[in-house]
Amino acid sequence: MNDSNGYEAVIGLEVHIQLTTRTKAFCGCSTRFGDAPNTNTCPVCLGYPGALPVANREMISMAIALGLATGCTIHHRSVFVRKHYFYPDLPKGYQISQYEDPICTDGTVDIELDDGTRKPVRIRRIHIEEDAGKSLHDIATETLIDLNRCGVPLLEIVTEPDLRTPAEAHAFLVLLRKIVTYLEICDGNMEEGSLRCDANVSVRPAGSREMRTKTEIKNLNSFRNVERALGYEIHRHAELLRQGESPESETLLWDAVRNLTVPLRGKEESPDYRYFPEPDLPPVVLDDAWIERVRAALPELPLARRDRFIANYGLSRYDADILTAEKPLADFFEHTVAGLKRRLPEDFKTACNWVTGDFTRMLRERKRPITDPPLSPAALAELLDMLIEGTISGKMAKQILEEAADTGVHPREIVGRSGAAQLTDEGFLSTLIDSVLRENEPSVRKYLGGRENVFGFFVGQVMKATQGRANPELVNRILREKLDERKKCHE
Amino acid sequence: MRGYIALRPSLLSGEVRCERLVGDALDAARRNRDLNAFLEVYEDAVERAARVDAKIAEGTAGPLAGMIVALKDNLLMRGRKCTCASRILEGFESLYDATAVARLLAADAIVIGRTNMDEFAMGSSGEHSAFGPVLNPRDRRRVPGGSSSGAAAAVAAGIVHAALGSDTGGSVRQPAAFTGIVGVKPGYGRISRYGLVAFASSLDQIGTLTTTVADAALLLDVISGPDPFDATTDPEPATRVTDDLERPLGAVRVGLPREFIEERLDESVHEALERAKDALRTIGTSIQVVSLPHLRYTIPVYTVVAMAEASSNLARYDGVRYGLRRTAATHTELYERTRNEGFGPEVKRRILVGTYVLSAGYVDAYYRKAQQVRALIAREFTDAFRTVDILLGPTTPSPAFFRGERLHDPLTMYLSDVFTASANLAGVPAMHLPVMDDLEGLPIGVQLFAPMRGEGLMFRVASALERTLRQSGR
Ligand SMILES: [Zn+2]
Numbered sequence A: 001m002n003d004s005n006g007y008e009a010v011i012g013l014e015v016h017i018q019l020t021t022r023t024k025a026f027c028g029c030s031t032r033f034g035d036a037p038n039t040n041t042c043p044v045c046l047g048y049p050g051a052l053p054v055a056n057r058e059m060i061s062m063a064i065a066l067g068l069a070t071g072c073t074i075h076h077r078s079v080f081v082r083k084h085y086f087y088p089d090l091p092k093g094y095q096i097s098q099y100e101d102p103i104c105t106d107g108t109v110d111i112e113l114d115d116g117t118r119k120p121v122r123i124r125r126i127h128i129e130e131d132a133g134k135s136l137h138d139i140a141t142e143t144l145i146d147l148n149r150c151g152v153p154l155l156e157i158v159t160e161p162d163l164r165t166p167a168e169a170h171a172f173l174v175l176l177r178k179i180v181t182y183l184e185i186c187d188g189n190m191e192e193g194s195l196r197c198d199a200n201v202s203v204r205p206a207g208s209r210e211m212r213t214k215t216e217i218k219n220l221n222s223f224r225n226v227e228r229a230l231g232y233e234i235h236r237h238a239e240l241l242r243q244g245e246s247p248e249s250e251t252l253l254w255d256a257v258r259n260l261t262v263p264l265r266g267k268e269e270s271p272d273y274r275y276f277p278e279p280d281l282p283p284v285v286l287d288d289a290w291i292e293r294v295r296a297a298l299p300e301l302p303l304a305r306r307d308r309f310i311a312n313y314g315l316s317r318y319d320a321d322i323l324t325a326e327k328p329l330a331d332f333f334e335h336t337v338a339g340l341k342r343r344l345p346e347d348f349k350t351a352c353n354w355v356t357g358d359f360t361r362m363l364r365e366r367k368r369p370i371t372d373p374p375l376s377p378a379a380l381a382e383l384l385d386m387l388i389e390g391t392i393s394g395k396m397a398k399q400i401l402e403e404a405a406d407t408g409v410h411p412r413e414i415v416g417r418s419g420a421a422q423l424t425d426e427g428f429l430s431t432l433i434d435s436v437l438r439e440n441e442p443s444v445r446k447y448l449g450g451r452e453n454v455f456g457f458f459v460g461q462v463m464k465a466t467q468g469r470a471n472p473e474l475v476n477r478i479l480r481e482k483l484d485e486r487k488k489c490h491e
Numbered sequence B: 001m002r003g004y005i006a007l008r009p010s011l012l013s014g015e016v017r018c019e020r021l022v023g024d025a026l027d028a029a030r031r032n033r034d035l036n037a038f039l040e041v042y043e044d045a046v047e048r049a050a051r052v053d054a055k056i057a058e059g060t061a062g063p064l065a066g067m068i069v070a071l072k073d074n075l076l077m078r079g080r081k082c083t084c085a086s087r088i089l090e091g092f093e094s095l096y097d098a099t100a101v102a103r104l105l106a107a108d109a110i111v112i113g114r115t116n117m118d119e120f121a122m123g124s125s126g127e128h129s130a131f132g133p134v135l136n137p138r139d140r141r142r143v144p145g146g147s148s149s150g151a152a153a154a155v156a157a158g159i160v161h162a163a164l165g166s167d168t169g170g171s172v173r174q175p176a177a178f179t180g181i182v183g184v185k186p187g188y189g190r191i192s193r194y195g196l197v198a199f200a201s202s203l204d205q206i207g208t209l210t211t212t213v214a215d216a217a218l219l220l221d222v223i224s225g226p227d228p229f230d231a232t233t234d235p236e237p238a239t240r241v242t243d244d245l246e247r248p249l250g251a252v253r254v255g256l257p258r259e260f261i262e263e264r265l266d267e268s269v270h271e272a273l274e275r276a277k278d279a280l281r282t283i284g285t286s287i288q289v290v291s292l293p294h295l296r297y298t299i300p301v302y303t304v305v306a307m308a309e310a311s312s313n314l315a316r317y318d319g320v321r322y323g324l325r326r327t328a329a330t331h332t333e334l335y336e337r338t339r340n341e342g343f344g345p346e347v348k349r350r351i352l353v354g355t356y357v358l359s360a361g362y363v364d365a366y367y368r369k370a371q372q373v374r375a376l377i378a379r380e381f382t383d384a385f386r387t388v389d390i391l392l393g394p395t396t397p398s399p400a401f402f403r404g405e406r407l408h409d410p411l412t413m414y415l416s417d418v419f420t421a422s423a424n425l426a427g428v429p430a431m432h433l434p435v436m437d438d439l440e441g442l443p444i445g446v447q448l449f450a451p452m453r454g455e456g457l458m459f460r461v462a463s464a465l466e467r468t469l470r471q472s473g474r
Helices: A057-069 A166-182 A223-242 A288-296 A302-313 A317-324 A327-338 A345-366 A377-388 A394-407 A411-418 A426-439 A441-448 A452-465 A472-490 B004-012 B018-031 B045-058 B099-106 B149-156 B173-179 B213-223 B267-283 B293-316 B331-342 B345-358 B364-387 B410-417 B421-426 B455-473
Strands: A007-018 A080-084 A094-098 A104-112 A118-130 A134-136 A144-146 A153-159 A195-205 A215-220 A251-255 A260-265 B038-041 B068-072 B110-115 B162-167 B182-185 B205-210 B253-257 B286-290 B390-394 B430-437 B443-449
Touching (some): A007 A166, A007 A223, A057 A104, A057 A153, A057 A288, A080 B293, A118 A166, A166 A195, A166 A223, A195 A223, A215 A223, A215 A260, A223 A251, A223 A260, A302 A317, A302 A327, A302 A345, A317 A327, A317 A345, A327 A345, A345 A377, A377 A411, A394 A411, A426 A441, A441 A472, A452 A472, B004 B213, B018 B038, B018 B068, B038 B149, B045 B110, B068 B149, B099 B110, B099 B162, B099 B213, B110 B149, B149 B162, B149 B173, B149 B205, B162 B213, B173 B182, B173 B205, B173 B430, B182 B213, B205 B213, B213 B455, B253 B364, B267 B286, B267 B390, B267 B430, B286 B364, B293 B345, B293 B364, B293 B410, B293 B421, B345 B364, B364 B390, B430 B455
Parallel strands (some): A215 A251, B068 B110, B253 B286, B253 B390
Antiparallel strands (some): A007 A153, A080 A094, A104 A118, A118 A153, A134 A144, A195 A215, A251 A260, B038 B110, B182 B205, B182 B430, B390 B443
16 A cells, blocks of 8 residues: 555465365365255265375366466476364364465466556465364354365465555455356355455555565455455554554454454464375376366456457446456356347347346346346347337336246247237327327417427327337337428418 | 185185184184284174175185184274274274275175284384283294284284284284284285375385285285275286296396395394295395495384374374363363373374474474485385395394383384385385294294385295295205
C-alpha cells in the first residue's frame, strides 16, 4: 500500500485449495462433504497399523492442470515427504506433503486491477498435500473428531511477495478462484473451506527494496477478510515503523468480529516438522505423455474467455466479466447463444441481459444451481428467438420463462397453446385501430389540435382491446400513419 | 517336523489329515509353553483344518494346503489381535488381512497363532517384548535372536512348518541363525508390506522362516508379487523360485566381501564359513574375495535411517483411535501418558534417537549423511554383482548368546546386525542357511546375498549348498 505516509506493503499469499477428486489423496475413500462423521474412512486414512498410502492419479493430473494454467514448470519428478506434528485430527502423526521437490514451480499469472491494468504475480510453487480431519471443540468436556476430511487432497499455491496492496491480494484470489473453478479441480467455496488463504505481510518505506520483518495472518475465511486483515496489518506495521519500532515476526489470527489480528503463537514455539521423504511412496514420475494429456484437456481460461466474449459477441468488458466470472454461467451463455436463430451483436446483448438478469433471478428464486437449471440453454434460446422476432413482448417472455421453468414445457409450445403469441396481423390491427379512433373522436380532435401526448392513450386502448397481445411497434406505426393522414386532411 | 514338502504326498493322499497336524501343532505349542514363542494360539484353527481336509479330498486344495504357519505379531489377520508385543496396541484387532497373509490363506495354509517378538521389531534377542522373553529351543538359557524371536523358536522347536516374520536389519536371518533354520529376506518390493506394521518402511520386508530351502521357496512364491495397496512393490510379476530349484547350477561366481572377514568373528563362525566355501567349491562355483568398502558403516547408517523412520511410523500410536489410552485433561497430556506407559524402553530409545536425527539443525549431519552413505553401499552391491553372481558372508558374529548378556549394552546388541543390515540398506535379497553345530551344539550358518530380483539363483545356490552339506554331514 503506497500510503500517503510513504510506506509500501509487501504481500505474499499461501492458498490451499481442496481438490474435487472422487476419492481421497492416498486411499479409496469418498471425498463427499457433509456425510455422517467418520463414515468416509478406512485403515489408510485412519492411520491404522500396517496401512499404506497409494497416490491418487486424478489428484496428480489436477496438480499438473493448475501448474499448466499458471505457467509453472511441471517437474517430471517430485517427492512426497512426511511433515510431523501431533494433533488428534492428524491420525498418522504426520501429514503427507511435498517440500523440497514440489510438482510445480516458477509460474506467473496476470491479475487485472480495477482500472483495467494488468500486473504479473509470480507463483513460487504448487505442491500436493493431504488435509487433516476436523476437531470439534464445542463440546464442554470432550473434543470430538471427524476424519471424513482427513486425507482429502489439497494443492498449496505459494506466491512470491509480488502483491503490494490488499486490493491486489483480493484480485489475485478472485483470479485464482476463477482458474481453479474453470479447471473444475476445486469448487472455490471459501466459506466451506475448500479455498483457504494465509497471508504474509511486511511494510517498508515506499520505493525501498529491503525486506522488513513479516507477519503471517491465518484464518482468512473470506475474500473480504483477506482485504480487511491486510489493511489492518499494514496500518499496524506502518504505525510501528513510524514510532521507530518494528513488528515481531509472528503468526496472527484474524478476528473477524473485533476486526483485528491476534497472535497465534510465540516465535519460541516455532514447530520443527522433521520433514523427510515419505518412504511408503515412490517419487511421482511424470512422462511427457501424461503432461500432454492434461494439457490437451485444459479448458479455455477465464481471462482468455472474457476477451473472446468481447471480441466475438461484441459485449462490453463489464458484461463479459460478469458472464465469465463463473465457468458454468459462461458455458450456459455460450450454449444459449449457439441456439439463437439470428446472431447479431444486439441479439448477443439480449442473451447476455437475459442470462445474467431474469434467468439468474429465476434460478435464485427456485434455489437451483446454474449447473442444474430447470430450463435448458436451448429452451432459453427458443424463448429469445420469439422475443427477437417480435412474436412475444418482453413482458410475455418473462411470464413464459416462469411457466417453462415450473412446468418444463417448451416456450414455443406454451405460446402456441395459450394463444399468447403477439398479434402481428396488420390487417386486423388496422381495422381495430380504425374502430378505436372512431370511438374516441373527441380525443382524435385534441390530437389533431396539437395535443400529441394523447397518442399514448390510443396505444393503451389498442393494447387493452387485445389484452396486451398486440405488437407494440406495429401498433405505433399503424396508428401514427392513420393519424398523420388525418392531420393532412385536417390542414 | 521334517518340513512341509516332505509331508505333502501323505497329506494329498489323505494318509495324514490337516486336522491331526493342527492338533499336533497345538499340543506342541502347549508342551513348549516355556519358550514363550506364542502370544496367542488359535484353537479354532482346527475348524479351518477340517475345511482344508475337505478341499484336499475334493482335489481343490491350494499349493500350501496343510502347511502349519505362525505369524509374527506384527502381521495383520482380519479379526485377530495384533500387538507387536507392545502394551500400546493393547486390545487392538485387525480390520483386514495383510496382503501376504491373505495370499497365504488363499493357498490353504493354516495359521495357528501369533508369535512373540521384540517390541515393534526393535531388538536382536527376543528380550524386548512387553510379554516376556522368548527362549531358544536349542538351548533354553540362550536368546533365540530377534526380532522374529517367537517365529524362529516356533519353527525350530518343530511346532509349525513355517512362520512369516519381518526383517528390517536382520530380524528374520539372525534368529534363523541362532535357532538353526532357514531365514529369507527377499528383495525390497518383492512382498507387499500392506498389513505389516511398519518399523522402518524403507528397510522392512516380510521374510520366511522354515526348516528347508524348498519350503521357503514354496512359501515365497505364494506371497510374492505386485500389490496395488503397496506402492513400493516391484510392479513386475515376481519370477517363481520353486520351479528352478533343482536345476543344475552351471558356472556361478561367488564373492566374499573382504570387509566381512575383517570383522571380529567367533572361531566357530569362521569354521562355518570355511565349510560353506568347501561345499560351494564341491558344487562347482568359483569363490573370490571382493570389496565393498562402505560396508564398515553399515551399523551407524542403519541405526540412523531405521530410527528416523521408526520415530515417524510410531507417531500414530497416540491413544486417540485404538490401542492403549490413558485419559488426561489435555491432548498433549493424553499423548504423554499413553506413550510413556505404552512403549517399552528400547522403543522409547529409538523414537528419541530417530526424532533427534531428523530435527532441524541435525538432519543434515545425521539423516541426510546416512542416506548418502546408504546410496554408496547400494552402489557397491550393484558394482560387486557385476563381477560375482552371489555374495557369501557370515550371518552373525557369534552363535546365540546368553539371555541378559547384552540387554543393558545396546551398542553391542546393535552390532548383532553387522552382517545382515547391509542387505536392507541396499534392498537386495539375502538368506540365512544353517551349516553346522558348534562344540556346544549351537547352530551356525552362512548368509547368501543376491542382486535385486536375483532370488531365483540365490535359492538354487542355497538348495545345492543345503544338499551338499547334508550329504557331507552324514
Ligand atoms: Zn480412507
